[in-house]
Amino acid sequence: xxxxxxxxLEEFKALAQVKGETCVSxxxxxxxxxxDAKANRTAFKDLAKKALSQLKEAGIGxxxxxxFAEQFDRLARVEPDVQxxxxxxxxxxxxxxxxxxxxxxxxxGLAVLxxxxxxxxxxxxxxxxxxxxxxxxxHLTPLIRAMTSPHDVYVLALAKEGVRLVHAFAxxxxxxLQVPGLPANAEEATRRPSVHVRAPRGNLQNxxxxxxxxxxxxxKVEQAVHGVLAGRNTPLVLAAAEPxxxxxxxxxxxxxxxxxxxxxxxxxxxxAELEDVAxxxxxxxxSRDLAAVIARYDELKPRLATTDVSYAAHAATAGAIDQLLxxxxxxxxxxxxxxxxxxxxxxxxxxxTYSVVDEVARRALYTGARVMGARREELPDxxxxxxxxxxxxx
Numbered sequence: 001x002x003x004x005x006x007x008x009l010e011e012f013k014a015l016a017q018v019k020g021e022t023c024v025s026x027x028x029x030x031x032x033x034x035x036d037a038k039a040n041r042t043a044f045k046d047l048a049k050k051a052l053s054q055l056k057e058a059g060i061g062x063x064x065x066x067x068f069a070e071q072f073d074r075l076a077r078v079e080p081d082v083q084x085x086x087x088x089x090x091x092x093x094x095x096x097x098x099x100x101x102x103x104x105x106x107x108x109g110l111a112v113l114x115x116x117x118x119x120x121x122x123x124x125x126x127x128x129x130x131x132x133x134x135x136x137x138x139h140l141t142p143l144i145r146a147m148t149s150p151h152d153v154y155v156l157a158l159a160k161e162g163v164r165l166v167h168a169f170a171x172x173x174x175x176x177l178q179v180p181g182l183p184a185n186a187e188e189a190t191r192r193p194s195v196h197v198r199a200p201r202g203n204l205q206n207x208x209x210x211x212x213x214x215x216x217x218x219x220k221v222e223q224a225v226h227g228v229l230a231g232r233n234t235p236l237v238l239a240a241a242e243p244x245x246x247x248x249x250x251x252x253x254x255x256x257x258x259x260x261x262x263x264x265x266x267x268x269x270x271x272a273e274l275e276d277v278a279x280x281x282x283x284x285x286x287s288r289d290l291a292a293v294i295a296r297y298d299e300l301k302p303r304l305a306t307t308d309v310s311y312a313a314h315a316a317t318a319g320a321i322d323q324l325l326x327x328x329x330x331x332x333x334x335x336x337x338x339x340x341x342x343x344x345x346x347x348x349x350x351x352x353t354y355s356v357v358d359e360v361a362r363r364a365l366y367t368g369a370r371v372m373g374a375r376r377e378e379l380p381d382x383x384x385x386x387x388x389x390x391x392x393x394x
Contacts, residue, residue: 003032003105005122006146009365015113015120015138016362019338022060024051024068025139026112029127032172037103041076043130044110048072050132058134058352067116075099075112075119108171109146113138125151125171133354141358144365145328149373150235150286154256155274156225157266158240158248160186160214163221165228168275170282176271182224189217211243218247229254235285237278239266258285290374293323297386304392307383309356310343315393316360317341319367323388324360328373330384332356336363357384 007015026047030040052072055065077099102121109124126149128142155166155174162185167175183189190213229236236254238245239262249257260281266274297305306312313336315321334345334356341363346353364387365371380386 003123004107004125006125007122007143009147012140012143012147013366015140015143016366018115019137021115021136022055022064022068023135023138024055024112024114025131025133025135026051026110026114027128027131027139027142028110029130030106030108030110030123032106032108034104037100037106040106040110041103044112045072045076047130047132048076048112051134054132054134060134064116068114071114071119072112075102075121109142111142122146125169127171135352135354137354139354139358140362141328141355144326144358144361144371145373147365148371150282152234153278153282154229154234154236155262155278156221156236156238156240156248157269157274158218158221158238158244159265159267160217160244161265161267164271165225166271166274168271168278168282170279174271174275177228179224179228181220181227183217183220186214186217189220214244215247215251218244219251222248222251222253226253229256232256235282237261237281239264239269239274239277241265260284286372290325290372290378293325293372293388294378294380294386296323297325297380297388300388301380304389305387306389307379307381307386309360309384311393312385312387313343313356313360313363314341315387315389316363316367316369318393320389320391320393321364321367321369321387322390324364324369324371325374325379325386326357326361326371327376327379327384328361330355330357330376332384336360360385360387 026044028043028047030043052065052069055068107123107125108127111122111124113120122143124142124146126142126146131139133139151170153168155168157164157166163182165177165179165182167177233256236257237260238248238257240248241264245261258281262274262277309332312321317336317340332345332355333348333353334343335353336343336356336359343356345356361371376382376384
């Protein structure tokens, strides 16, 4: 069972609205192995100490600092080192401690976002760089990366002999999903001992009859899969041989079905092998999307597209950005006005400033823009961001 907490857009908006009070943002890479729970806790405690030091340096009052320290202590509570066998047995039968359970069920990264009155934790699929930041708002760039970067894909392995829906991940083992109403195989779907029609039977005859039965099977598969994937936007990769592949595409209603597929009968292919082939397809899908946005940027610049950070900040504040490509590792310290988006740049990042690029991405997401993460070398002019506007903005 994977433990990932990617925030929804509404959850992200709620976090983005927190402004004007002391906010502590902690990010750290973690191990998803339960045996590394102690190391994960230790890494968190080290970052928490850095944050408390920053609070003191920023002149935050002792009462508020104590409130943060108490929250961090509750989250990092030391796991007991039990040696006595009687105590071990009692602990094994005791109700699971939620803090211990939390640290034993991690992903590749952890975000801890705290004010003096509340703490929010998010387990991330990607491994963020260790970061402790104090500001008047949360640092959300690693969350934007988790929300906008490709990290999972569904694989529908469809064969006459059987069908399964697999959730594949870039950094985790695959997970086979339970799909209500999904037939076990073609025979079960058609209620026949075989879909191979060797002799006339009613209106079914030979190859034409087999085709009709397989279409019945595929429709039932599509209906069941649609029930699980409805409302999602995660890509779906089909693994199948002909004629099932074409049959499924003809009845598919899921908009995220990828054009590229895994060819051949997948019945004897393991879930892990499917994942190994699907993740490169996911990467290529994202690269094609990125290339399409860059091509659109080239068509619309300079009137409706820009790489100017200050101009993009104005546009994001006005809700004028339609698509935004951003280097999520870029740090441009400064402050963006809440009124008109004007930028005051700073020489370094401290408790009074934050990443301007992060703030532009935050505001763009908040106003419904599509935000995609990219590497600096992929962006036009190697700029920290590239924005496509909804309308000419001045």
